Amino acid sequence: MHTVTTNYRLSNWRGEFVDAATEQAFRKHSEADASRSLRRALLVWAALVVLFGLLDYPVLGHGYDFQVLFGWRLATAAVLLLLYWQVRRKPSLVSDGYAVTAVEIFGSVLFFMLYFLRHDMVSWVIAVVAISLLALFMFIPNRVYLSLLASAFLSIGLMACVAARGMGAEKVIGLGFILVLPIAVGFFTALRWQLAQRQQYALLMQVISSNRDLQDEIKRREALEAELKRQATTDPLTGLFNRRQYEMLFQRERQRCNRLGQEMTLCVMDLDHFKRINDQHGHDAGDAVLRHVAQHLCCSLRHSDVVGRFGGEEFVLILPDTGLEQAVAVLNRLREELAETPVPVRGQLLPVSATFGVTAVRQDDSDLESIVRRADRALYEGKGAGRNRVMTA
Numbered sequence: 001m002h003t004v005t006t007n008y009r010l011s012n013w014r015g016e017f018v019d020a021a022t023e024q025a026f027r028k029h030s031e032a033d034a035s036r037s038l039r040r041a042l043l044v045w046a047a048l049v050v051l052f053g054l055l056d057y058p059v060l061g062h063g064y065d066f067q068v069l070f071g072w073r074l075a076t077a078a079v080l081l082l083l084y085w086q087v088r089r090k091p092s093l094v095s096d097g098y099a100v101t102a103v104e105i106f107g108s109v110l111f112f113m114l115y116f117l118r119h120d121m122v123s124w125v126i127a128v129v130a131i132s133l134l135a136l137f138m139f140i141p142n143r144v145y146l147s148l149l150a151s152a153f154l155s156i157g158l159m160a161c162v163a164a165r166g167m168g169a170e171k172v173i174g175l176g177f178i179l180v181l182p183i184a185v186g187f188f189t190a191l192r193w194q195l196a197q198r199q200q201y202a203l204l205m206q207v208i209s210s211n212r213d214l215q216d217e218i219k220r221r222e223a224l225e226a227e228l229k230r231q232a233t234t235d236p237l238t239g240l241f242n243r244r245q246y247e248m249l250f251q252r253e254r255q256r257c258n259r260l261g262q263e264m265t266l267c268v269m270d271l272d273h274f275k276r277i278n279d280q281h282g283h284d285a286g287d288a289v290l291r292h293v294a295q296h297l298c299c300s301l302r303h304s305d306v307v308g309r310f311g312g313e314e315f316v317l318i319l320p321d322t323g324l325e326q327a328v329a330v331l332n333r334l335r336e337e338l339a340e341t342p343v344p345v346r347g348q349l350l351p352v353s354a355t356f357g358v359t360a361v362r363q364d365d366s367d368l369e370s371i372v373r374r375a376d377r378a379l380y381e382g383k384g385a386g387r388n389r390v391m392t393a
């Protein structure tokens with residue numbers, strides 16, 4: 001279960017998450033998007049700065065003022081493009097906002113120069129500054145207070161320019177009031193926008209977290225279901241199919257073989273003198289031998305063969321698509337393998353062997369029990385004949 005409890009509380013005044021780690025995660029999440037929008041804005045800004053320089057020429061001619069202004073325009077565009085390149089290389093620059101603020105402050109200086117050099121468009125400059133103040137709040141996506149700093153620099157700077165040109169105090173104060181308007185609108189709009197973005201992010205994260213919990217729960221239930229199924233179908237000691245399961249699999253395989261006209265054999269296998277192992281080495285050693293033999297049977301036989309534990313040290317092997325002759329060959333190989341590989345138990349090698357009774361499944365066999373009884377008879381003949389052998393019936 002994902003029990004991470006993230007604090008999504010928002011500070012209405014900062015427009016950020018109260019929890020620093022959550023704020024950090026949000027910025028990381030929105031970084032790519034914010035960096036893309038900022039880069040676009042920087043390109044447009046740089047293009048406008050240079051293009052509007054062409055309009056300076058008819059007014060200023062080829063003189064010194066034009067050269068200074070155009071030089072400054074080019075410098076501004078270069079700084080904007082430098083930031084564009086840096087943000088592209090390192091998108092995290094957009095999240096902390098300091099580099100963008102510094103560039104905005106540098107970019108503002110062009111307005112002051114325009115104010116002094118383009119006397120023909122003083123009121124235009126003021127209007128453009130007012131619009132730019134609004135735009136500033138959009139440039140720094142996560143730092144509304146840094147935008148406030150950049151806009152304060154631009155508006156106070158412009159007021160200082162107006163004062164420097166000898167305008168009266170009432171004009172300067174009046175301009176201040178005019179400029180406060182776009183700053184207030186920009187600030188509160190950006191603040192609301194930031195809050196809305198974070199609310200959306202919190203909702204998204206909560207949905208993702210619930211989905212993850214749900215997926216974990218589904219996985220847990222699936223594992224539980226698989227475990228229950230395993231317990232219901234297998235023998236706990238050896239992991240082989242239990243009686244109910246191999247009986248069911250026998251019926252299925254018999255029908256399949258009948259349909260395809262294939263032969264099928266069934267074998268009952270019993271370990272020889274198993275009691276001795278228990279008596280001499282203990283019940284645990286006997287269990288270990290049973291597990292080892294079960295493992296060996298599963299590895300040696302075909303994937304489609306069915307291996308079940310009949311009870312005690314007896315096993316049932318169902319071999320679909322296998323005639324009696326073939327089965328005898330397979331079982332002899334198995335018998336030899338068992339007899340040749342002693343089982344390692346607690347540092348000792350215990351020799352094991354087994355006797356097999358095998359019979360073909362016939363069309364007229366009424367049920368599994370009668371087939372097992374026939375194989376069992378062969379098995380006991382094998383025991384009587386000296387064990388460690390394969391007998392047919």
Ligand SMILES: Nc1nc2c(ncn2[C@@H]2O[C@H](COP(=O)(O)OP(=O)(O)OP(=O)(O)O)[C@@H](O)[C@H]2O)c(=O)[nH]1
Nearest residue numbers: 270271272273274275276278283286287312313383
């Ligand atoms: N360790 C262990 N022993 C078991 C288990 N189930 C049955 N046995 C033991 O298996 C032994 C079977 O003994 P017997 O039926 O006399 O057969 P055997 O000693 O193998 O002799 P033969 O079959 O005649 O070769 C008994 O001692 C049972 O207690 C089990 O799950 N674990």
